Amino acid sequence: MRSEEPLLNYDELAEKNKRYVWHPFTQMKEYIEGDPVIIAGGDGRKLQDVRGNEYWDGVSSIWLNVHGHRVPEIDQAIRGQLEKIAHSTMLGMANVPAVLLAEKLIHLMPPGLAKVFYSDAGATAVEIAIKMAFQYWQHKGQPQKQRFITMKEAYHGDTIGAVSVGAIDIYRHTYSNLLFSPIHVPYPYIYRSPITGDDETQTAFFLDELEKTLQAHHHETAALIIEPVVQGASGIIVMPDGYLRGVRELCTKYNVLMIADEVATGFGRTGRLFACNHEEVTPDILTAGKGLTGGYLPVAITVATDEIYEAFLGDYEDQKTFFHGHSYTGNQLGCAAAIANLDLMEEKNLIHEVQQQSRYIASRLQEFSKLSHVGDIRQKGFMIGLELVVDRETKEPYEWTERVGVQVCTRAKELGMLIRPLGNVVVFMPPLASTKEELEAMLDILYQSIQEVTES
Ligand SMILES: *Cc1c(COP(=O)(O)O)cnc(C)c1O
Numbered sequence: 001m002r003s004e005e006p007l008l009n010y011d012e013l014a015e016k017n018k019r020y021v022w023h024p025f026t027q028m029k030e031y032i033e034g035d036p037v038i039i040a041g042g043d044g045r046k047l048q049d050v051r052g053n054e055y056w057d058g059v060s061s062i063w064l065n066v067h068g069h070r071v072p073e074i075d076q077a078i079r080g081q082l083e084k085i086a087h088s089t090m091l092g093m094a095n096v097p098a099v100l101l102a103e104k105l106i107h108l109m110p111p112g113l114a115k116v117f118y119s120d121a122g123a124t125a126v127e128i129a130i131k132m133a134f135q136y137w138q139h140k141g142q143p144q145k146q147r148f149i150t151m152k153e154a155y156h157g158d159t160i161g162a163v164s165v166g167a168i169d170i171y172r173h174t175y176s177n178l179l180f181s182p183i184h185v186p187y188p189y190i191y192r193s194p195i196t197g198d199d200e201t202q203t204a205f206f207l208d209e210l211e212k213t214l215q216a217h218h219h220e221t222a223a224l225i226i227e228p229v230v231q232g233a234s235g236i237i238v239m240p241d242g243y244l245r246g247v248r249e250l251c252t253k254y255n256v257l258m259i260a261d262e263v264a265t266g267f268g269r270t271g272r273l274f275a276c277n278h279e280e281v282t283p284d285i286l287t288a289g290k291g292l293t294g295g296y297l298p299v300a301i302t303v304a305t306d307e308i309y310e311a312f313l314g315d316y317e318d319q320k321t322f323f324h325g326h327s328y329t330g331n332q333l334g335c336a337a338a339i340a341n342l343d344l345m346e347e348k349n350l351i352h353e354v355q356q357q358s359r360y361i362a363s364r365l366q367e368f369s370k371l372s373h374v375g376d377i378r379q380k381g382f383m384i385g386l387e388l389v390v391d392r393e394t395k396e397p398y399e400w401t402e403r404v405g406v407q408v409c410t411r412a413k414e415l416g417m418l419i420r421p422l423g424n425v426v427v428f429m430p431p432l433a434s435t436k437e438e439l440e441a442m443l444d445i446l447y448q449s450i451q452e453v454t455e456s
Pocket of ligand 1: 122123124155156227232233262264265289
């Protein structure tokens with residue numbers, strides 16, 4: 001799709017991009033030889049580049065976007081806030097939207113979560129959770145509880161603490177001497193499980209593995225961190241029913257804090273407001289980010305129970321203060337965008353819509369099992385991962401050097417949709433407000449891309 005006229009001089013911008021910019025998660029040597037997409041605008045569920053091409057935003061600008069781009073209500077909320085003030089510090093003072101957003105969030109959170117600590121990225125929200133959990137035990141007179149339990153292949157962000165509790169080897173091994181060492185437990189990745197059996201059997205097996213670890217290490221463990229219901233960056237891996245509930249029960253039993261990292265899953269992405277809602281779980285600490293501002297501005301939150309918050313209370317001389325903060329903590333523009341995003345979600349009954357459209361996506365995904373290289377189809381709400389394999393019988397993976405996921409996404413781009421793979425997993429995460437017609441168009445491109453790349 002092309003409009004008549006280029007909006008800006010592409011060649012000039014591409015040259016400057018090459019000369020001045022270092023991109024995230026990108027091998028620049030290869031990237032600068034390519035033909036980069038330079039986004040100039042967006043509207044609804046579409047993005048436009050400076051050459052006038054239009055694309056579906058098939059991964060919600062990396063899992064953020066909720067209502068679409070240039071949403072009048074959110075735009076207006078930011079403009080309205082700009083008329084008042086853009087930013088002032090939260091160190092020792094408050095601001096209007098940060099207070100009102102915190103109130104709103106606490107009413108929406110799983111019951112028991114009570115205090116909102118602001119930051120500006122998922123990774124910082126996780127850093128804060130790690131430090132809070134660590135310090136909590138010092139205040140409780142159990143300073144030996146210093147370690148963390150994490151799931152194999154977990155992803156929690158890219159700062160040193162967040163990478164420490166992460167478990168994806170390629171993001172970790174280069175920095176291993178800088179990192180602290182958590183205790184790893186196997187994640188219930190059913191498609192490649194070491195045991196056979198139904199979901200109930202799998203749940204019991206993996207909870208048993210966790211319990212063995214807790215028995216051995218609970219006395220030295222501050223917290224367990226988990227991506228609830230869907231492990232995202234490892235390949236959109238959906239856990240079996242009952243597992244999250246079981247994790248909560250085991251953490252309680254062994255006196256280990258539970259941190260639920262809802263940075264990817266929060267704010268409707270899985271078909272409930274929070275993934276923890278699927279199993280009526282309240283973690284001790286919940287982190288969220290990505291969808292909070294509708295994909296507009298960088299605001300993240302670490303939400304704690306009163307039990308944790310109160311452990312930090314004391315006289316100044318007690319030195320129980322939580323010494324952590326960022327320059328832009330509680331940014332007014334971001335908080336105003338978040339309030340507008342949440343109001344709009346409510347007004348549009350968006351969670352209900354997501355549930356409806358998820359059923360449509362599920363029905364369309366059945367067709368994908370006709371494709372001979374689609375090994376596993378995973379979906380929870382608007383989080384979809386299609387694992388491509390060389391051989392469906394043996395589940396033999398593609399060599400990573402073949403970059404089959406990248407090839408599929410390159411084809412999708414030519415067909416008018418921007419998506420980004422995770423290794424051999426093709427990820428589809430459309431904005432939550434996508435209509436049935438829009439989803440249909442996106443799924444058509446997804447199907448055609450996979451078919452052409454894997455069956456040619
Ligand atoms: C994306 C993500 C993060 C990191 O968030 P950033 O905003 O990119 O720092 C942390 N945890 C999970 C589960 C994520 O998906």
